Amino acid sequence: MKANKTEPRTLPGFMELLPQDQILFNQIKDTIRKSYEKFGFLPLDTPIIEDSNVLLAKAGGETEKQIYRFTKGENDLSLRFDLTVPLAKYVAKNYENLSFPFRRYQIGKVYRGERAQRGRYREFYQCDIDIIGDGELSIINDAELTSVIYNTFSELDFGKFTICINNRKILNGFFDSLGQQEMAAEILRIIDKIEKIGKEKVISEFEELGIAKNNIDSIISFIEIDGTTDEKIEKLEKLNISNEIFIKGIEELKEIIKYIRFFNIPEDYFKIDLTIARGLDYYTGTVYETFLDEYKTLGSICSGGRYENLAEYYTDKKLPGVGISIGLTRLFYQLNEIKLIEAKKKSIADVLIISMTDKFDYVSKVARDLRKQGKNVQIYFENKKVKAQFKYADKLQIPYTIVIGDDEVNSKTYTLKNMETGDQQQININ
């Protein structure tokens, strides 16, 4: 490169794919969108830039540090860091013009200036759905989202997955009953590590935290509750904890499980996992995480939950909701790394037309007719040898080529070649 050229680089933490990978990425994104639409969710597309006062009405701590915030003229602006805050703003702003329950999906890029590291992105797609009620929202919606997750990941076909379900009221009520509300966040953080560090280490961390022996025992037996879904619920009830929130949590969980079965989700695709809490403090009921059975180390690939009040920073209206989110950019990176995904259609063009005739009106007619039949057709226009044109089709993984020479023009045919098998056949254009 000459000294007077600028190096054409892309910022670290920003995904930019080669065409083959982009095709695959888009297929996944389209599948998610289609699945969301199957359940009647409405599309939404909010600005990437918002007024900082609006976007950060609620934020604080880690989020605020990561945010892309800047001024333009006199405006204090920020790039959205998730799709939930823009949704809250949108619903509060357009309350009078929306019909509730308001069911929307949004698939868009969000921005977080995280420390750059492998597989972590500063610009990434979130694929969200949320159902917002006006004042109240039936718990059946919580079960339906499980059904949306099931349908979406069945369509995506990444292999067997399990939707893990918990209810924050059970956790909150349980810690409440131990007099450990204050410690709940710390305790959950430690519980979250149990698979990694083992039970003994968890216990010793609880001890370091100053938790009483009998409480540690209770916590351990709580998180060790096992068995089938119904057995878990039974064991929870048998704890005989008289805490109201705890009891409400169990009721909700039972109700959700009942409806999940009505939704016909196979029993081995969902389970109760009492250790799931989700970091965000606004979840107040159902919480979800989803794991690929064969690749649990990837972490949850679809998470979410129920919240009491979506937009309290913007409006007095009580707007309970439930939602889920897929962090598509990171997920794509991970699945591509372990080669778990492959495009169903590796090229955009279904066929490349290679022309060896001056009768371009004929060539153009063949292309037009095929497009009318729904095919994506590229014509090769450059003056290259036929061999180079076949190589081009090969590199782009276009599955078929059509060769048109004067013979084909005269006989009103074309030669169709299957690029994978090499099979050729003469097709009459009528």
Place this chain on the structure above:
Amino acid sequence: MKANKTEPRTLPGFMELLPQDQILFNQIKDTIRKSYEKFGFLPLDTPIIEDSNVLLAKAGGETEKQIYRFTKGENDLSLRFDLTVPLAKYVAKNYENLSFPFRRYQIGKVYRGERAQRGRYREFYQCDIDIIGDGELSIINDAELTSVIYNTFSELDFGKFTICINNRKILNGFFDSLGQQEMAAEILRIIDKIEKIGKEKVISEFEELGIAKNNIDSIISFIEIDGTTDEKIEKLEKLNISNEIFIKGIEELKEIIKYIRFFNIPEDYFKIDLTIARGLDYYTGTVYETFLDEYKTLGSICSGGRYENLAEYYTDKKLPGVGISIGLTRLFYQLNEIKLIEAKKKSIADVLIISMTDKFDYVSKVARDLRKQGKNVQIYFENKKVKAQFKYADKLQIPYTIVIGDDEVNSKTYTLKNMETGDQQQININ
């Protein structure tokens, strides 16, 4: 609103649609994408944030003033202001991994901090296609883009349109032959106003510019060249201007017209317009603008052209290209204002299921079966009166409702209601 609430506002110059409009917007966006893919263009999705040094390698003047530029940590960052510069960077960066001609489309948001005014957006979608050659690129591509425009706007169905074609070499050569190269930009700016201010005013502006009488006469007779496409070319040739660039321009234009006819574009959908230049100084050959015949005042709805060298700021490789762009956000705003567009499908859900039974497994099965048949189905879960549920379907413009009560469960049927006609029929689920 209480004092402690933040007003949920959206920044001026940023489009944020209600669901009904968003559905329509997405249908248009999808139609454009589908049309681009029909011609085998590959998808591309570049970051919205780029290193300022990379993004602004070429920019200057008005663009630089409008740009959203800021620092994050030690990085000098900018939001992309078009999709062409990111394409140039991408092609230069990935040259070794791309197959040429490289045909890509990109549909994405770009950012320009323009003065806010009605119908002007600071965040807007561009829908671009470009064909990039390695060293050279056949002129047939220029004709094909006309074909893409024709196909796209036929599908979009906004009414009769005309693709106006010119060639910068004809303009450059013509002004060159008059010894007016220096004045070319000014002259074109004045010519551009002729429809608005009239011929006499144009002549007086030329005089003010100090252009000699005989040159003014030549310019006027040049832009007044009329007739059919072939007559215009004939008249251009009869000017007998011996300037090489001018002659090359006519040759190219003739070639493009020949191929446009091969592509079977109806004669009344394209025309030569010698007054079209396109502001951007990098166009070096064919230029396009597209107008709705009935709404010329909207300005060009799809523009572009041929450029000699896409990525000279990043690489020594010569990469000629040709491209077009649709500024979708502004176009949508304009067409929606004049009520020229209407959604083909006004809701995402094809049907809303209204359940009046406890047999939820049956309700859920009906939904699942319909989804399998390709329908988008929403179930209404809230505990509301049936009338309210019908009203909900009505407001969302969902075309069908299905009512399921105990009778329907027992007879394995459901009642399908056409919401527009009010017609009802009993359907057996088998």
